[in-house]
Amino acid sequence: MKNISRILLVTAVVVFFVSGLLKTSSAQRxxxxxxxxxxxxxxxxxxxxxxxxSLPTKNWTSARRDKLDPYPDVATFPSHTSCFGCHTRDIYSNGGAFCGTCHTVPTMRARAVSAxxxxxxxxxxxxxFPHNVHQDLIASNEQKTPFAVAHFVNASYSRPVDDDKDKAKYYSCAICHTTATAIPKYAPQTLPxxxxKSALIADVFDRPIVASFFKSSPTGHESCFTCHYQFKNLPKEKMSxxxxxxxxxxxxxxxEIKRYxxxxxxxxxxxxxxxxxxxHQRITQNEDVNALKKADVPIYACAICHVNGQENGENFKRILNIEVAARDASKDKPVGCTYCHTSAIGRFDVPESHRVILSK
Amino acid sequence: MRLILLILLLGAFVFADAQGGSGAILIQAKPIKSGDQLKLARKRFYLFNGGLKENAALLDRIKSAAFTSRDCYYTQAKASPAFMCWLQAENCDGPFCRPVLQAEIAGVPEFDAAYKKGLTLYKSKPALALSWLINNLDAPLVAGYYDQQRAYVERVLGGLKPLQTTQATITAAEAYFVDVPVSDNGQKYLVSTLIPVELGDKSFVWTCEVTDLGPNKFLSKVPLPLKTNAKCQVTEVKQQICKTEACPAK
Known part of the structure; x- marks a missing residue:
């Protein structure tokens, strides 16, 4: 009898706790x-x-999840005092669900903070990001030391600035856009x-896609803070x-990088x-990168080297002529403009912009 | 007279797009000095509706506007001779031009002060203090020259809105205007540097008319003269001369 009572008591306790969990799981709370x-x-x-x-947050000297060397950054959520001004009561309700806003576990006893x-x-x-202003600011007068823009590849605070003291280096596009070291996620642009003109076909690459096909873009504070830490060097209205x-x-x-x-x-x-x-002709005019709707690289840029060139066995010098002619001659089974494009793009109609170049 | 030997070759190639109703203009800006080709690299160009005649008021403002040269700006900003020599060494407009090297810090008081400030702020991380040095320079030495150039442009524009602006490339000194509306009624455009280009102790603005945009043109060359002619004005602007201290040889 005594054992039965104990079993019933334990069972009741277990049911009580389990039912509580069933009603509001951690995720639900x-x-x-x-x-x-x-x-x-x-x-x-x-x-x-x-x-x-706060800028920086107190944890800025800690090891970073992105493996960068620590730098003064906004690296965690606001402190408790920011929340408790209004939400003191909330932490005691619903098992501390409120705490899950920033903590990995939504309970009052939560300690670990989410990424x-x-x-x-x-x-x-x-x-x-006003691209044009940044391009102007890195401008200089006539440069005395010849150099090619693509050869200066550094980014953010961690660049080895004095690795070649005898060679002048300039801030250029490469200060923010370095050659990728790993193949990024990529996809073809959409052409609504x-x-x-045909279904998707398997793509053939004469040159397999490798990391160096791509350039990186800044994603965190580290590139901006090189010049703008704590709102330095900004117009007054931008200092926040x-x-x-x-x-x-x-x-x-x-x-994901989307390309034509x-x-x-x-x-x-x-x-x-x-x-x-x-x-990249349109970017030079761009006051807001979010507003760049058309292709940054217009077909004119390609046409300078790839239209109307001498044949001499070098098809690439007139590849637009060749590809469009082949497309027009293959009405029954459209070919895919595969020199530049993958099937996801090349199977579509030849756009007017390409034909206009050829018509002149 | 160095300037007599300076040549600006500003060629405009016009790709016209009749069906799309838009085209593109390519400006090539390659001064030639004593046989050595210099380039107006990274210079911003502005595009306006209308030709020289239609933009006479703009040209008048260019002629009459007083321009503060780089050396005068930094002299007025009380930059040290060493700082100005650092700029002049690679003909930089400001400290955004190239990285400050560790070895250069001790010789330039402004860099030295900014570096030391960074060491304090960034918990004695030398790499950070060096790489983020621009944050700790006095503001007038960072973007002050750029700001005064912007103010100059606003004065010269006098409320006029450019259709587009673009920037010349670095190695080829070419600037592109794309999506330029094209019509068959003799539409004219004006391209201008607006901001004077400093050549020696004189400064010039190039303002050129593009007249042969048309629906049937694929490529129109507009060879520009060395001196002002009917289609292109090379305007020397008023500026004060500011002599700076001699810089050590590199």
Missing amino acids: RLGVFSHETKAHKDGKYSDCSSCH FPQKSHKSQFTTI SLTA CAGCHAPATPYLKSD SLKFDHERKDHSVKDCTSC
């Missing part, structure tokens, strides 16, 4: 993603980012205004987080010796 857009979070004293965020920023969460800000971060409809950040020509190799002979802006 966790509140939604913190929103910067609620009235309480964007008005009054909280309209100032620094009311919660910052949380990449699985949608970004609530977009980055404002054109009609596909809002100078670079504008509220946006939440979106999932993607590091996935077969373009930046490091190929005759490409690598060109100035970046010989081809």
Whole structure:
């Protein structure tokens, strides 16, 4: 009888706890993603980012998840005092679900803090970057030392600045856009205004895609802080987080590179010796990278070397002529413009921009 | 007279796009000095509607605007002779031009002070103090010259809005305007450096008319003269001369 009572008691306790877990699992208890857009979070004293965020955060000297050398950064969430001004009661309700906003476990006893920023969460800000201003500021007068832009490849604070003391180096596109060291995620651009002429086919690459086909772009504070740490060297109206971060409809950040020509190799002979802006023509005019809608590299840039050239067995000098002619001659079974494009692009109609070049 | 020997070859090639209604202009800016080719690399160019005649007011403002040269700007900003020599060594407009090397810090008081400040701020991390040195320079020495150039451009524009701006490439000194509207009624455009290009102790603005944009042109060369002619004005702008201390040979 005594044993039965004990078993019943233990069972009751187990059922009690298990039922509690079934009702609200850890994931269920966790509140939604913190929103910067609620009235309480964007008005009054909280309209100032620094009311919660500090620059740098105290943990900046700690080892970084991205393996970069530590640098003064916003590397974690705001401190408890930022939240507890309004949310003291919330931490005692629903098993401490509120704590899960920043901590790995949504309980009052949570200690470990989630990665910052949380990449699985949608970004609530977009980055404002006036490309033209940055190009102007790295401009100089006539340069006395000949150099090719593509040869200066350094980025951010960790560059080895004095590895070759006798050779003048200049800030250039490569200060932010280095040759990739690993193949990034990539995909073809989409062509909503054109009609596909054939189904997707397997792509053939004369030159397999390697990392050096691609250039990197800054993704964190480290590149910006080289010149703008704690809002230095910015116009007065830009001297705050809002100078670079504008509220946006939440979106999932993607590091996928989308290209019209996935077969373009930046490091190929005759490409690598060109100035970046010989081809990236629209970026020189760009006041906001987010507003760049058309291809940064217009077909004119390609046409200079790849249209109407002498044949001499070197098809690449008139490859646009050849590819478009082949497409037009193959109405029953359209060919794919495969010199530059993968099937995802090459199977579409030849765009008017390409035909106009050939018609003159 | 060095300037007599300076030649600006500013060629404009026009790719016209009749069906698309847009084209592109390519400017080549390659001064020649004593047989050595120099280039107006990285210079910004501005594109306007209309030709020289239609933009007479703009040209008048270019002629009359007072320009502060680089050396005068930094002299007025009380930059040290060593700082100015560092700029002049590679003809830089400002410290964004090239990295400051560790070996250069001790010789330039501004760099030395900024480096030491960085060591304090960044917990004695020398690499960071060096790489982020620009953060700790006095603001007028960082972007002050750029800011005064922007103010100069605003004065010269006088409210006029350029259709586009673009920048010349580094090695080839070529600048592209793309998506330029094309019509068959003799549409004219004007391209200008607006910001004077310093050559020796004089400064010049190149302002050139592009007249042969048309629906049937694929490539139109506009060879530009050495001196002002009907299609291109080379304007020497007013500027104060500021002599700086002699710099040590490299």
